[in-house]
Amino acid sequence: MPLNKEQIAQRIAKELRDGYYVNLGIGIPTLVANYIPEGVNVVLQSENGLLGMGPFPFEGEEDPDLINAGKQTVTTLPGSAIFDSAMSFGMIRAGRVDLTVLGAMEVADNGDIANWKIPGKMVKGMGGAMDLVAAAKNIIVAMQHTNPKGESKLLPKCTLPLTGVGCIKKVVSDLGVFDITPGGFVCIEYAPGVTIDEIKAKTAGRLTIADDVKEMAV
Amino acid sequence: MNKVVANADEAIKDINSGATLMLGGFGLCGIPENCIAALVRKGVNNLTCISNNAGVDGFGIGLMLEQKQVKKMISSYVGENAEFERQLLSGELEVELIPQGTLATRCMAAGYGMPAVYLLAGYGTEVADGKEVREFNGKNYLMEYAFDSDFAIVKAWKGDTTGNLVFKETARNFNPMMAMAGKITIAEVEHLVQPGEIDPDHVHVPGIYVNKIFQGANYEKRIEQRTVRKRS
Numbered sequence: 001m002p003l004n005k006e007q008i009a010q011r012i013a014k015e016l017r018d019g020y021y022v023n024l025g026i027g028i029p030t031l032v033a034n035y036i037p038e039g040v041n042v043v044l045q046s047e048n049g050l051l052g053m054g055p056f057p058f059e060g061e062e063d064p065d066l067i068n069a070g071k072q073t074v075t076t077l078p079g080s081a082i083f084d085s086a087m088s089f090g091m092i093r094a095g096r097v098d099l100t101v102l103g104a105m106e107v108a109d110n111g112d113i114a115n116w117k118i119p120g121k122m123v124k125g126m127g128g129a130m131d132l133v134a135a136a137k138n139i140i141v142a143m144q145h146t147n148p149k150g151e152s153k154l155l156p157k158c159t160l161p162l163t164g165v166g167c168i169k170k171v172v173s174d175l176g177v178f179d180i181t182p183g184g185f186v187c188i189e190y191a192p193g194v195t196i197d198e199i200k201a202k203t204a205g206r207l208t209i210a211d212d213v214k215e216m217a218v
Numbered sequence: 219m220n221k222v223v224a225n226a227d228e229a230i231k232d233i234n235s236g237a238t239l240m241l242g243g244f245g246l247c248g249i250p251e252n253c254i255a256a257l258v259r260k261g262v263n264n265l266t267c268i269s270n271n272a273g274v275d276g277f278g279i280g281l282m283l284e285q286k287q288v289k290k291m292i293s294s295y296v297g298e299n300a301e302f303e304r305q306l307l308s309g310e311l312e313v314e315l316i317p318q319g320t321l322a323t324r325c326m327a328a329g330y331g332m333p334a335v336y337l338l339a340g341y342g343t344e345v346a347d348g349k350e351v352r353e354f355n356g357k358n359y360l361m362e363y364a365f366d367s368d369f370a371i372v373k374a375w376k377g378d379t380t381g382n383l384v385f386k387e388t389a390r391n392f393n394p395m396m397a398m399a400g401k402i403t404i405a406e407v408e409h410l411v412q413p414g415e416i417d418p419d420h421v422h423v424p425g426i427y428v429n430k431i432f433q434g435a436n437y438e439k440r441i442e443q444r445t446v447r448k449r450s
Contacts, residue, residue, distance in 0.1 A: 037441070040382065046388075047318065047319075048244045048247075048388050049244075049388050049390055050388050050393055055447055056445045056446050056447045057445075058446060058448075058449050059447075059448070059449070061446075062441060062444055062445075062446060064246075064247065064439035064440070065248065065375075065387040065388065065389040065439070066387040066388055067245065067441075067442070068388075071244075071247070071443045072443040072444075073246040073441060073445050074445070076387075082387055082388060082390060082392045083317065084322070084385075084390050084392070084393070084395055084422075085270070085319075085321075085322040085391050085395070086323055086326040086394075088322070089323060090320065092319065093338065095317065108413070114341075122303050122306070124295055124296055125294050125295035125297065125315045126294060126295070126315060126317055127294050127295040127318050128294070128317065128318040128319060130319075130320075130339040130340045130345060131317045131318060131319030131337075131338075132321065133338075134338035134339045134340070135319075135338050135339070135385045159241030161344055162344075163343060164342070164343065165341065174222065208247075211276065213429065
């Protein structure tokens with residue numbers, strides 16, 4: 001069975017290490033915060049200008065002056081810090097954020113990513129995505145392996161306008177975990193019940209299967 | 219020195235049609251509600267607005283869009299506004315989308331007196347079209363110009379009569395850099411206090427950058443995405 005969104009988030013959470021500063025994008029990436037392993041302390045960065053983002057407030061305690069980059073009401077934690085948006089992107093550019101997790105419409109086997117614009121449709125904007133992908137040291141993409149028509153979103157070359165070039169290191173899809181190397185996608189884990197043949201059939205970009213490929217522990 | 223004006227209408231009286239404005243805020247958080255209302259009352263149009271977002275229908279910059287006062291928006295994300303979409307698709311409104319960090323940093327550059335900066339964001343994408351590319355330490359950067367804005371309109375939590383500003387929580391967002399970047403900077407504050415009431419160590423934007431300041435009124439502070447958790 002392909003992974004559901006929660007399971008994709010759960011798998012990505014295993015990449016977290018104690019002491020990491022992490023920026024989580026909107027959608028599946030946000031769910032990663034629910035699966036931070038025990039004993040691992042991470043600090044969540046919200047690019048509007050908050051380090052140490054806490055959980056949603058209790059009902060009745062929402063503060064309109066305290067939101068995250070998705071414009072949701074949030075809270076601070078002991079040790080939180082607030083700063084302006086220039087400093088926020090400054091710390092991202094300077095490589096201080098250890099891990100960025102974001103969604104994508106397409107990823108290419110050279111690490112290019114497209115996630116902000118579909119020609120012919122209303123373009124809402126890139127927000128902070130271009131800054132994050134250009135600068136973050138380590139970027140994991142959380143995505144569905146195929147589009148609703150069943151076509152691969154892991155491609156030899158992105159067809160949509162790019163968000164960043166050669167920047168993605170790892171993809172966790174509903175079918176498996178893929179490192180991006182100079183040789184293209186390398187499948188290092190497959191979802192329980194998903195076959196290598198299915199992964200091969202649904203991956204349009206260059207793909208190799210790691211010698212020590214294993215079933216994902218979910 | 220007294221930078222205090224009576225209200226928003228007086229603060230924006232020198233803003234005329236065709237001006238370029240920076241407007242602070244992220245989403246609806248930390249937006250200059252009083253000045254936006256005054257700009258709607260004054261009815262100036264053909265404005266170029268530099269703001270991370272474009273408000274929502276019926277609030278924030280959305281109010282100015284409804285009156286067709288905006289000629290061009292320079293933003294990073296504009297997704298929350300049906301009237302915006304209608305004007306964009308009909309060609310009434312021009313939009314320049316730029317990465318959020320680039321937007322923030324181009325404001326910062328103006329406030330720091332730097333004509334341009336080199337930034338990674340957007341290299342290899344359509345954002346790079348027509349921009350100078352320069353390599354530093356094996357990476358390619360785009361040259362991005364400092365913004366040139368006639369006015370900056372910001373919202374602070376507290377300010378004193380000399381223009382020193384303090385922001386609250388994430389309502390800080392773009393407000394400090396924009397306050398530093400306008401040729402004329404107008405600050406509306408929730409609490410206007412006397413000099414000495416703000417600890418000099420706690421000033422976020424020193425008053426040298428602020429030309430006009432006033433005590434705002436009736437802040438609505440609308441929440442865009444109300445998210446809560448249950449008490450266990």
